[in-house]
Amino acid sequence: MTSETIRIRARRRRTTLTWLNTAAIAVVALLFTFPFLWMFLTALKPADEVFSGSALGSQLRWQNFADAWTLVPFGRFIANGFFVAIAGAALSVVVAVLSAYAFSRLRFRYRDRLFLLYVATLVLPQEVLVVPLFIMMNEAGYVDTYAALIVPFAFTAFGTFLMRQFFLTIPVEYEEAARIDGASRVRTLWSVLLPQLRAPLSVLGVFSFIGYWNSYLWPLIVINTQDKATVPLGLTMFTGEHGTQWNLVMAASTIAVVPSLFIVVLLQRQLMKGVSMGGFGGR
């Protein structure tokens, strides 16, 4: 046997092991996604077959998706959810960029102490704040408004912290050159700094969007009409006087999961980068 054939055999064995290993992780990953699969399969079952134990019902009832859409104003919840999440993400990003610029590029008294105070609130559970926030909203007449859903959670230190981390990775020389050419602070930030930060901006935007889209406790407290309800709140409205219509709940849940799926598929690299850079806000 030549050394050549030994090498080929060794390589072939390694390839086989790689594929076996891949098959094993695929099985684990498939088991892991079973709840989503079950969600979808249940969404297609007739109501009386939800607990039949078999994976597929006697028919595939696509009609369930339409029924879920009309039983409660689910389209409205989705529109509300998108509006709140997009507005909230936009506000969070603007606030974070401006604050992070000050904390990373400007010199002023108490800067580091103030930043430390911001960072300290990263470990503050937001649940501690919901009672006083509700009382504030109530006093100001903002209960059951979009503003109450959007504004209070756009100022968490997380965004400022994350953006500052990214700002610090960019050398100041570019901006100094622009400043010498007479550009204003805002202009340097806008046309020199931000173009280099497209990826981090989308990371923060996506994180904030997800935080708002999935948020449950605060909407549960501050929203009391179907008119302003967001998706997670809407999902709990199928449990009514007729008991829970699980096939419709699962149809609605499937719809609610789709935007997250899109985000993961389209923006996976930014998400992974963002997570390893230091966390996730609203979870």
Add this chain to the structure above:
Amino acid sequence: MEVMTGTRTAAAGAPSAPATPRSGRRRRADGRVAALFLAPGLIGFVLFIVVPLGGSAVISLYEWPLFGSPAFVGLDNYAKLFGDPAFFTALTNTLIFAFVYTALNLVLALAIALWLGTRLKGAGIWRVVFFLPVITPMVANALVWRLMLSDDGALNSALGTVGIEGQSWLSDSRFALAAVIAMSVWQSFGYNVVVITAGLTSIPKEILEASRIDGTNPWQRLRHTILPMISPSLFFASTMTMIGAFQVFVQAQVLTQGGPGESTNTLVLYLYRNGFSFDRLGYASAIAWMLFVVVMLVTAVQFAGQRRWVNYDK
């Protein structure tokens, strides 16, 4: 990891400013510009974080109904809290949840992250799969688990086919908290897979190669090379996971409504119920402050303990 270096750079950044007269002038000019840049964030930060935090403390000294006028009661709410068995049950459940969930979460995340680092195809794809439930709405995640774990649900019928008698996972107090923990671990550990993977990929290949040449087995390499080198990631992950764990609410609310009895009641669920179902906002604020204190204590203990096992020099 990044958290630590970030603050360190911040501290190092300030004194390095050159002390020329020109920079002295600029410092003052910066102050005014900085005020403008900071204003939106700072106003919101004060209005929606600092004020509510202080407000929470004040409200906890009142008997404060949703509608009607508050009455000052001093420390009565706290006194009541310490005599309230439901509060202690919620506190105990939350502590058990936090520690068991965090431990399982990290062990699973580490195992999967290490596995994804071995020779296999499509590591990135599998990582995304495990990350998926992190960003899907928690209410939807919990609802499907409630369906699967119900008495005639998928789990019991699967167990039935292999001849094991099913259990009332959600309505039997022996299993309910475990079910809440299982669902929570499933939904969250993918996040730490990403965090730990970032730590693993930062280990220089030569170090592992060198230790392999020294004749170590995989277990020894894990124990004496890999774990110490990713300890900053593990520390970050365990601290953040633990803080998140104390906020458990949706899972308990949607899966079991805190039951059966009080067996899956948690601090945040109890806070929510007192504030918005039982009309006791003052009492709810006292619970909020207890939650805050517990989280601070646990985080402080973790930071104090990091010296013993976290290794920051490369």
